[in-house]
Amino acid sequence: MTAQIGSPTVQITGVRKSFGAVRAVDDVSFDVYPGEIFGMLGPNGAGKTTTIRLMLDIFRPDAGKVAVFGGAMDEEKKDRIGYMPEERGMYRDQKLESTLIYFARLKGLSEAEARSRLTGWLQRLDLYDHRQKRIQDLSKGMQQKAQIIATLVHEPDLIVIDEPFSGLDPVNTRLVKDIIEEQRQAGRTVIMSTHQMYQVEALCNRIVLINKGKSVLYGAVDEIKRRFAGNAVVIQGEGNFNGVDGVLDVYQRNGTWHLPLAAGVAPQEVLRTLAARQDVQIERFEVAEASLDDIFVMVVQGETPDD
Amino acid sequence: MIKQWQVAKHEYVKAVRRRSFILTTLGFPLLFAAIIGFSVLLATNSGDDRPLGYVDETGLLVASQSAADSPPLQPFDNETAARAALDAGNVQGYYVLPAGYLTGQQPRLVYLTEPPADDAKQAFSRLVRAALLADVSPEVSNRLQNGLSVTMQSADDGRELGSDDFLSFLVPLFAGMFYVFAVLTSAGYMLQAVTTEKENRTVEVMATSLSPLQLITGKAAGLFGVAMTQLTIWGTAAVVALAIAGVATDLFRGFQIPWSLMAVVVIYFVPSFALVAGIMIALGGVVADSQQGQQIAGIVNLFFVMPFFLFAAILARPDSPLAVAMTLFPTTAFLTVAMRWGVTIVPAWQMAVGLVGLVICAVIAVWVAARVFRIGMLSYGQRLDWRTVRAALSGRNNAGSKTSEVAS
Numbered sequence: 174m175t176a177q178i179g180s181p182t183v184q185i186t187g188v189r190k191s192f193g194a195v196r197a198v199d200d201v202s203f204d205v206y207p208g209e210i211f212g213m214l215g216p217n218g219a220g221k222t223t224t225i226r227l228m229l230d231i232f233r234p235d236a237g238k239v240a241v242f243g244g245a246m247d248e249e250k251k252d253r254i255g256y257m258p259e260e261r262g263m264y265r266d267q268k269l270e271s272t273l274i275y276f277a278r279l280k281g282l283s284e285a286e287a288r289s290r291l292t293g294w295l296q297r298l299d300l301y302d303h304r305q306k307r308i309q310d311l312s313k314g315m316q317q318k319a320q321i322i323a324t325l326v327h328e329p330d331l332i333v334i335d336e337p338f339s340g341l342d343p344v345n346t347r348l349v350k351d352i353i354e355e356q357r358q359a360g361r362t363v364i365m366s367t368h369q370m371y372q373v374e375a376l377c378n379r380i381v382l383i384n385k386g387k388s389v390l391y392g393a394v395d396e397i398k399r400r401f402a403g404n405a406v407v408i409q410g411e412g413n414f415n416g417v418d419g420v421l422d423v424y425q426r427n428g429t430w431h432l433p434l435a436a437g438v439a440p441q442e443v444l445r446t447l448a449a450r451q452d453v454q455i456e457r458f459e460v461a462e463a464s465l466d467d468i469f470v471m472v473v474q475g476e477t478p479d480d
Numbered sequence: 481m482i483k484q485w486q487v488a489k490h491e492y493v494k495a496v497r498r499r500s501f502i503l504t505t506l507g508f509p510l511l512f513a514a515i516i517g518f519s520v521l522l523a524t525n526s527g528d529d530r531p532l533g534y535v536d537e538t539g540l541l542v543a544s545q546s547a548a549d550s551p552p553l554q555p556f557d558n559e560t561a562a563r564a565a566l567d568a569g570n571v572q573g574y575y576v577l578p579a580g581y582l583t584g585q586q587p588r589l590v591y592l593t594e595p596p597a598d599d600a601k602q603a604f605s606r607l608v609r610a611a612l613l614a615d616v617s618p619e620v621s622n623r624l625q626n627g628l629s630v631t632m633q634s635a636d637d638g639r640e641l642g643s644d645d646f647l648s649f650l651v652p653l654f655a656g657m658f659y660v661f662a663v664l665t666s667a668g669y670m671l672q673a674v675t676t677e678k679e680n681r682t683v684e685v686m687a688t689s690l691s692p693l694q695l696i697t698g699k700a701a702g703l704f705g706v707a708m709t710q711l712t713i714w715g716t717a718a719v720v721a722l723a724i725a726g727v728a729t730d731l732f733r734g735f736q737i738p739w740s741l742m743a744v745v746v747i748y749f750v751p752s753f754a755l756v757a758g759i760m761i762a763l764g765g766v767v768a769d770s771q772q773g774q775q776i777a778g779i780v781n782l783f784f785v786m787p788f789f790l791f792a793a794i795l796a797r798p799d800s801p802l803a804v805a806m807t808l809f810p811t812t813a814f815l816t817v818a819m820r821w822g823v824t825i826v827p828a829w830q831m832a833v834g835l836v837g838l839v840i841c842a843v844i845a846v847w848v849a850a851r852v853f854r855i856g857m858l859s860y861g862q863r864l865d866w867r868t869v870r871a872a873l874s875g876r877n878n879a880g881s882k883t884s885e886v887a888s
Binding site for chain 1 (some may be wrong): 482483486487490494571674680681682684685686687688689690694
């Protein structure tokens with residue numbers, strides 16, 4: 174699944190950015206290659222959006238180096254980038270089609286080309302019949318899909334999307350997921366920032382996890398999951414599974430209990446503790462492959478396999 | 481350049497489709513037409529075409545009168561006959577020129593309820609003046625009747641100004657008003673164009689499509705086109721209205737387009753627009769939303785319309801230190817020049833100094849606007865603090881505003 178072919182589309186090397194006394198990004202480094210979907214993860218306020226803005230030259234770093242398409246950002250490179258920011262919006266009082274044409278033209282498309290491509294996109298995302306409506310009259314999900322069109326209509330080589338699935342129903346989520354996967358298959362570089370870990374697991378080749386402005390986890394998703402394997406247990410049973418030493422969290426998913434473990438805690442210790450308790454009944458106990466959800470919680474709480 | 485053109489086109493189309501633009505742009509010519517029409521109506525129709533009578537007890541007045549006098553004057557042998565005509569409704573009223581008029585006795589004007597029309601009274605005055613000057617040569621008589629008419633001439637560039645031409649006073653004044661309205665209307669759109677990007681959260685997408693400088697110059701170019709459209713419509717409407725009025729009445733006859741003033745308008749317009757646009761872009765970058773921006777813009781606008789508030793003082797003493805100071809001050813320069821244009825000859829050095837100051841301020845405003853906009857564009861829903869603005873202007877902050885969020 175990892176596709177590090179050729180030179181990186183984006184190279185972030187030791188970037189730092191402070192706002193007053195607050196250091197928003199502190200020595201973050203990562204590379205992103207063509208043909209991969211790269212996940213940027215992190216809790217709210219971790220520095221993800223600031224890193225993206227540094228990458229796209231909206232902010233300039235205090236230190237470190239940002240290279241896009243092999244060098245510093247310039248006006249021509251902007252035509253090769255599609256960006257859907259977290260703080261997204263469109264001209265609410267304008268009509269959908271004219272707004273999308275305007276955005277496409279700012280990315281270097283001719284009006285005829287923009288119209289031609291938009292017809293296909295609008296039909297595919299079920300917005301064609303709404304193209305003459307004002308944006309403020311569209312539902313949140315429709316506006317989200319319109320944003321996706323504006324991001325992709327000029328066929329950018331680098332796609333940066335922040336929370337692409339927010340506001341979408343399951344049908345449209347699947348549609349957008351397919352579109353992102355198509356972009357990867359077409360050899361484009363996709364950087365996706367999201368809190369939906371199962372989407373990251375399903376789509377991303379590699380990830381970087383940023384916490385408190387620092388890059389705390391970076392690599393291929395499969396490798397990371399292997400590193401964290403054994404650090405969670407799955408239990409089928411009844412009772413109260415809280416209050417076990419070495420267990421970071423307890424939650425239920427699909428009828429089973431998931432218990433991410435602190436680093437250095439052996440699953441057997443947890444089993445022994447639970448077996449000795451009268452308030453639980455265990456029908457099945459197994460060592461889980463750590464989900465990205467679990468890894469996220471562990472890393473953010475400062476627990477890593479090396480600790 | 482293509483992207484700036486796209487932004488300019490987008491802003492232009494958006495602005496000219498606004499209801500407020502259509503109302504303002506078409507409303508002014510309609511108002512102008514109404515004023516001219518009303519003036520023509522007043523000048524051509526007093527509303528009462530009955531004659532005005534007079535009883536000459538001095539024997540001074542000759543019976544003849546100018547054929548152009550309308551309504552005509554009608555002599556009566558005595559006041560009894562005049563009174564009978566008045567009661568019968570045959571005359572608007574009548575004058576009695578008493579026998580002791582030449583020794584200081586006052587004439588009397590008699591009427592029933594409404595005083596006679598002004599043009600009738602003026603006709604009688606002309607008749608009396610002509611009779612008093614009967615022994616003087618016609619040339620001298622004309623000079624005395626018309627008063628002292630002076631043409632002022634500037635020694636430095638030969639510009640001339642007639643003292644009794646009311647159009648030479650009104651046209652620059654209206655030109656100044658239109659100019660200021662056009663600049664301020666565009667300023668309002670400019671502010672809205674910037675705050676709209678912030679309020680709609682489109683700034684980040686725009687920032688990854690073109691540079692902040694391309695964005696703001698594109699917006700400014702589009703709204704410059706809006707202002708030019710407005711001025712062209714207003715100017716054309718004014719010229720057409722005055723030309724039509726010139727055919728209808730003496731009041732506007734002989735009107736000529738003041739090309740020298742038009743040249744001054746053109747020269748002042750670009751830097752004035754750049755100054756206003758720069759101020760509004762910077763303001764749009766600093767404020768949290770358009771409502772807050774409009775409140776502050778209202779105060780900024782005062783600096784441009786200040787001459788209106790000092791209208792009487794400037795016209796009464798057009799070469800006073802106050803008028804000169806406002807000619808030299810960048811925001812009030814053109815409007816003050818326009819006000820003074822019809823009543824004095826504004827020295828060329830004053831216009832040159834005012835224009836240079838305006839150009840310098842415009843350049844600074846655009847520079848500040850580009851810097852402040854770059855840092856302010858991402859401050860969604862929040863106002864930039866003064867420290868951040870100062871840091872941006874000093875170049876210490878590389879688009880580093882982060883007032884909307886600490887880190888995300």
